[in-house]
Amino acid sequence: MRRLCWLICLGLIVFSDPAWAQERLNVVASFSILGDFVRNVGGDRVNVTTLVGPDSDAHVYVPTPSDAKRVADAKLVFVNGLGFEGWLPRLVKSAGGKADIVTTTSGIAPLKLGSEADPHAWQSVANAKIYVANIRDALAAVAPADAEAFKSRANAYLADLDALERDVREAVAKIPESRRKVISTHNAFGYFAAAYGIEFIAPLGVSTESEASARDIAGIITQIRAARIPAVFLENITDPRLMGRISAETGARVGGTLYSDSLTGEKGDSPTYIAMVRHNIKALTSALSR
Template identity: 35%
Template sequence: MTEAATRRHLLATTLGLAALGAVATPSAAQAPKRIVATFTVLADMAQNVAGEAALVESLTRPGAEIHDYEPTPLDVVRARSADLVLWNGMGLERWFERFFSRAGSTRQAVLTEGITPIGIGQGPYENQPNPHAWMSPTLALVYVENIRKALAGIDPANAATYAANAERYAAQIRAVDARLRESLARLPADRRVLATCEGAFSYLTRDYDLREAYLWPINAEDEGTPRQVRAMIDAVRRTRVPAVFCESTVNDRPMRQVAREAGARYGGALFVDSLTAEDGPAPTYLKLLEVNADIILRGFFGNQAPR
């Protein structure tokens, strides 16, 4: 995000919370803390917890692929000037440890602390943690609490503000979780398979009693190989899955081939590693969850998808 976009996001967040009567007012007249997150999903979560007391920006832009992001010299400057850097961990930001060694003594927080990871099932990263824990609304509550603690740690004067904002935001996540649970429970019992390009949905499928199938386990060098495509075609035929999906930050061509050859519907692109711009369908984490559920349900039910 640019500085201007960050300030627009903060203003929009503040106005939206004010409309709900739920803004916790920061204490004292002081310059807002400056927080940097490694990607847009974390930045949005953090801004909701920070409210007016901090400005949050993302190192990566909306729509960016984060696994193999290449930090720029400007990123180093932004991190060094921040009061706090937030990152996911679990091997997601493979570039981050190299990057952070150049970012000086800025404080940092790993937002997956306390989460028991699901292991990657195959490929070059087999048995390493699947990093996409934020895709589970239940585990998103852990992220929110870790953000609250990290912000209070650098800014104890506004600890009450962060606690109130975190409580409000957690309630919104729980409400989305309840709607998703009710909607996804309507998927046919014998076809409860979420077939995607990347294996980024392990935590979400566990939450909602779905099985997972994917072309590749994690975005890396080998994506959409003939062997991966053939294995997925066989899996889709075997399970009679009505629809398959990809992710918004990767090439969907291999999965479209799977859909054609397996006789399934291509259901569309799901949002995982990045939010969209403000005028896109998933500009916030909450919208990301809701939009993904709508895409999945339309893929399975077509025009008869439950609302």
């Protein structure tokens, strides 16, 4: 009798608790930074699969057959858009073309690099908040029973992003204006530059698929010398030899590694978006304030 009562009580708990009664929502994020945003909003109500993982380059990513299955099995597929995932249409087609695609940069005014849109909008914390709002709304639309939970988690994360934005602005304000110039590996920091007033010069274009020519490198070296640029920075997704050569020929110090298109693994120094931005601003202020 006692065992029967226990089973009845357990059954009541299971069917009354949404966390037990509902399966988690299967969603896909195209790359690691976006995956972190989705996990912060979705919490334990979602299973998040990230296609382009930590320390990997979405510009040159080649989807696998298993990726097609992940997309086919997902309720939502969160993407950056703005031309960032050039491989996405083929992947969606191979997955059956039924995936519900959420473009998380919707509502963001894109910067331009020549005739192309700059896809790296997350480098502005204000833009990151738009990503989060788009994710919140998309999750709530397909899982209305969990809408309040998504809203609550999003609000908490948005408050953390507000604090991050204040800290970044305070840190940049301490750098002398004449020293707010750096060389980075490719044009991933346009939104950061526009938001916070640090000038980034890159020997590569918007995509890491392009190669810097000898003329490009010579031009960068001349510019560093003329403008007295104090530091050059590596990125975690690109070849460090280019920056090493430029540093050796100009005397500009290598200020460390900046994270642009990818997070690190859990044991790295930038496993989350907030950790990434804090790492980058610490590296920048350390190199430029000297």
